[in-house]
Amino acid sequence: MSRVGLLVLGPAGAGKSTFCTSIISHMQTIGRRAHIVNLDPAAEATEYEFTIDIRDLISLEDVMEELNLGPNGSLVYCFEYLMNNLDWLEEELGDYNDEYLIFDCPGQIELYTHIPVLPAIARHLQTQLNFSLCAAYLLEASFVIDSSKFFSGALSAMSAMILLELPHINILSKIDVIKDEYSKKRLKRYLNPDPTLLLDSTNETWNPKFQKLNKTIANLVDDFGMVQFLPLEAKNPDSVSAILSYVDDVTQWAEGQEPKEPNDQIELEDM
């Protein structure tokens, strides 16, 4: 039986660590064992202790100080160091066989959208350590409910999806922040959006000379089927549970364990 791992990705402040701790709470409630693997060498303490912590291998502060690098260069160095010391990760993961491992990743999305370090680590987890992995890409709902920002968010999510080549779900986080009726209506439109329709409102506000480019991007997003986002309110156990059951479906479907394509949309009313 393979081990299950969820890679939690997304820009800084999208709510990744909060989501990870909410998963642990949920798992405790349903009597399933889960652990956080912290892959952020600059992480701050969270409600739950990290079971495995990259900072036991290397810390961002040390790299910045010793190599005189800035924060981003140091982060890349830390990941390359991890890549060259995968036996450390292998040893740390050794004892957790039938448990759920949640990999909390750094918010510097270039680690999974530009350079192939995290994809290489994911590949190692799959091929050498027998993991079934799924990637959850978080974007803040309040950021995305604007057409031009939607496209930039969707492109970053798509870039991660293409580089990682993992079963992938997109999540709109912090939906509880969206309170007024007008924004709630907009949110619904963005959970299962039609990129070509969103294009119309983008073109209204953008310089006409970009219309052809906007159309090409909308078609690209449409073609890749990057059109579904799941709503998340991290402090709402029903919301976390709905996402985890979706993750299970996506992972099992990708593994060919269940001939069922997970395409049922989680409705805001379900939560």
Ligand SMILES: Nc1nc2c(ncn2[C@@H]2O[C@H](COP(=O)(O)OP(=O)(O)OP(=O)(O)O)[C@@H](O)[C@H]2O)c(=O)[nH]1
């Ligand atoms: N209202 C609300 N706030 C949230 C939610 N999830 C996270 N937050 C808040 O958003 C802020 C950032 O959350 P984090 O979980 O630290 O975000 P992160 O993506 O791990 O951030 P980095 O580690 O910097 O990449 C914190 O103040 C959280 O309390 C949510 O569902 N609702």
